[in-house]
Amino acid sequence: MALSFALLAVSILLIFIAYNLFLRLKAKLPPVVNNAQLAKEVLKDNDQNLANRFRTKPLANVSRNGSDLIWADYGHHYVKVRKLCNLELSTLKRIEALRPIREEEVTSMIHDIFRDSSKPGNVGKSLIMRGYLGLVSFNNITRLTFGKRFMNSEGKVDEQGQELKQIVSNGMKIGGKLKLGDFVPWLSYFFKDDNEALKAQDSHVDRFTRVIMSEHTLARKKTGETKQHFVDALLTLQKEYELSDDTIIGLLWDMITAGMDTMAITVECAMAELVKNPRVQQKAQEELDRIIVSDHVITESDMSKLSYLQSVVKESLRLHPPTPIMLPHMAGATVKIGGYNIPTDPIVHVNVWALGRDPKVWKDPLQFRPERFIEEDVDMKGHDFRLLPFGAGRRICPGTNLASNMVTSMLAHLLHHFKWSPPFGVETQDIDMLESPLSLTCERLYKLFLLQDCLNTYMNVCGYIRQWVENNVRNHIVNKTHARSLWDKLETFYASKTGNNKLFLLKQLMNIRYKEGSPISDHINDFQGVLDQLSGMGVKFDEKI
Numbered sequence: 001m002a003l004s005f006a007l008l009a010v011s012i013l014l015i016f017i018a019y020n021l022f023l024r025l026k027a028k029l030p031p032v033v034n035n036a037q038l039a040k041e042v043l044k045d046n047d048q049n050l051a052n053r054f055r056t057k058p059l060a061n062v063s064r065n066g067s068d069l070i071w072a073d074y075g076h077h078y079v080k081v082r083k084l085c086n087l088e089l090s091t092l093k094r095i096e097a098l099r100p101i102r103e104e105e106v107t108s109m110i111h112d113i114f115r116d117s118s119k120p121g122n123v124g125k126s127l128i129m130r131g132y133l134g135l136v137s138f139n140n141i142t143r144l145t146f147g148k149r150f151m152n153s154e155g156k157v158d159e160q161g162q163e164l165k166q167i168v169s170n171g172m173k174i175g176g177k178l179k180l181g182d183f184v185p186w187l188s189y190f191f192k193d194d195n196e197a198l199k200a201q202d203s204h205v206d207r208f209t210r211v212i213m214s215e216h217t218l219a220r221k222k223t224g225e226t227k228q229h230f231v232d233a234l235l236t237l238q239k240e241y242e243l244s245d246d247t248i249i250g251l252l253w254d255m256i257t258a259g260m261d262t263m264a265i266t267v268e269c270a271m272a273e274l275v276k277n278p279r280v281q282q283k284a285q286e287e288l289d290r291i292i293v294s295d296h297v298i299t300e301s302d303m304s305k306l307s308y309l310q311s312v313v314k315e316s317l318r319l320h321p322p323t324p325i326m327l328p329h330m331a332g333a334t335v336k337i338g339g340y341n342i343p344t345d346p347i348v349h350v351n352v353w354a355l356g357r358d359p360k361v362w363k364d365p366l367q368f369r370p371e372r373f374i375e376e377d378v379d380m381k382g383h384d385f386r387l388l389p390f391g392a393g394r395r396i397c398p399g400t401n402l403a404s405n406m407v408t409s410m411l412a413h414l415l416h417h418f419k420w421s422p423p424f425g426v427e428t429q430d431i432d433m434l435e436s437p438l439s440l441t442c443e444r445l446y447k448l449f450l451l452q453d454c455l456n457t458y459m460n461v462c463g464y465i466r467q468w469v470e471n472n473v474r475n476h477i478v479n480k481t482h483a484r485s486l487w488d489k490l491e492t493f494y495a496s497k498t499g500n501n502k503l504f505l506l507k508q509l510m511n512i513r514y515k516e517g518s519p520i521s522d523h524i525n526d527f528q529g530v531l532d533q534l535s536g537m538g539v540k541f542d543e544k545i
């Protein structure tokens with residue numbers, strides 16, 4: 001009898017514990033919203049009530065308890081720093097002021113691709129796209145934020161830049177880790193945070209950033225000039241906006257972490273789709289050839305004329321948003337979503353990856369078909385809840401315009417200068433589009449290897465040179481000395497048209513030779529090789545050189 005009672009008591013206790021565990025577990029598991037109607041309820045109808053952020057302990061640590069922007073709860077501090085970030089990142093004036101940085105970095109990427117693919121021994125070898133795309137994003141975002149290009153004289157990321165990369169990747173590892181204890185509070189006893197690692201990361205971030213901040217303060221005192229960079233803006237406005245040092249450090253790292261991977265991932269996915277779909281690649285290139293006439297080099301002001309390319313960007317972000325479940329929104333008050341009560345505190349995610357593939361709102365959702373956006377103009381900046389790669393409402397990405405410009409420009413340059421295909425032996429349909437989560441961002445599981453073909457560049461360079469030859473030397477008989485001075489003039493003309501340096505022209509000419517089937521040999525770097533090119537374009541020489 002006593003034994004039966006004991007068994008009954010133990011059973012009741014076990015049921016109680018299991019029930020409690022279930023309830024607790026269930027209560028904390030974040031709802032994920034998977035369709036446009038519910039996304040609107042979260043991001044528009046209940047925008048303010050769901051504008052807080054959920055911070056795990058590591059995230060609270062890296063953000064100094066939400067003293068930054070990304071991890072701040074909605075309130076006075078958030079409104080203040082958001083206004084500041086909007087002014088510095090989103091206004092047309094600022095975007096225009098930062099344009100030279102973006103254009104320089106994109107041109108430099110094209111230069112690097114030429115350099116690497118025309119190295120003897122590399123011809124015909126495929127390139128790993130991630131390295132080039134990552135470097136453009138890294139340089140763009142570090143120049144914009146810290147006012148520095150962390151590169152040494154050989155064009156490699158320098159020591160300080162390596163340290164910065166180390167901080168970002170450590171931060172991702174620490175901040176992106178989710179533990180069961182974050183969702184089931186009483187289990188946190190079994191899943192401890194690595195406090196030592198958190199402290200070490202915190203002091204590393206602090207040390208690194210304060211060095212850069214004092215460099216800028218010193219430079220400002222010395223010259224009396226304020227530069228265009230985010231760090232300068234924050235230091236100059238520190239008093240007016242009552243920003244603590246923690247907030248400045250937090251905001252600087254927000255830009256680095258939010259802006260670095262997202263753009264490179266977006267372009268890598270788009271390039272993979274363009275190679276998988278040669279019809280789309282060809283159509284985008286035809287548009288570029290039509291709009292960017294041969295004596296003109298692409299600038300960001302051309303982007304508005306490239307409607308097909310813009311549709312390619314949208315189509316790629318529809319299928320491959322780099323932050324597929326956005327960032328966690330948290331309820332500041334009880335709200336109703338889809339008829340269910342969401343009590344104060346729980347986290348809500350919007351699955352923008354699923355919205356973009358919903359067969360109820362997209363025809364043939366898995367097909368990469370940019371034409372759908374020509375047939376119907378769908379906004380991707382937070383007004384149409386079917387397509388939300390940048391989110392919507394008050395927490396929408398403040399880098400939306402900047403990132404859209406940069407991504408479109410990177411693709412425009414890559415497609416205008418090169419024709420892309422899979423490496424030898426790989427069929428287009430074999431390119432795998434699997435994705436893998438990094439932390440809150442998601443990148444391609446497999447690095448993209450691609451072959452570039454210089455057809456477009458060949459046409460562009462020929463266009464420039466032909467025009468110059470027509471204006472200056474067609475049918476002129478020149479001698480060797482005259483030819484040298486003509487070459488100098490050609491370089492100057494080319495540089496004024498393209499903004500590229502002399503080496504770039506020579507590299508492109510090397511590519512022309514490659515295209516024409518001539519073997520690349522060391523002597524192409526000498527004057528003779530260049531004269532061969534000129535004579536092939538109608539310049540006649542009066543002596544054999």
Ligand code: HEM
Pocket residue numbers: 069070071082089254255258259260262263266321322323326327328388389390391392394395396397398399400402403404407
């Ligand atoms: C293709 C590139 C990018 C994509 C797809 C993207 C997407 C997003 C998304 C989905 C969010 C979360 C919105 C929400 O929680 O409702 C976000 C937030 C944010 N993004 Fe971006 N982003 C990109 C590039 C950038 C760049 C270049 C910067 C800065 C230079 C940036 C800065 C931020 C910041 C600071 C936030 C936090 C906003 C807040 O909490 O109020 N992003 N982004």
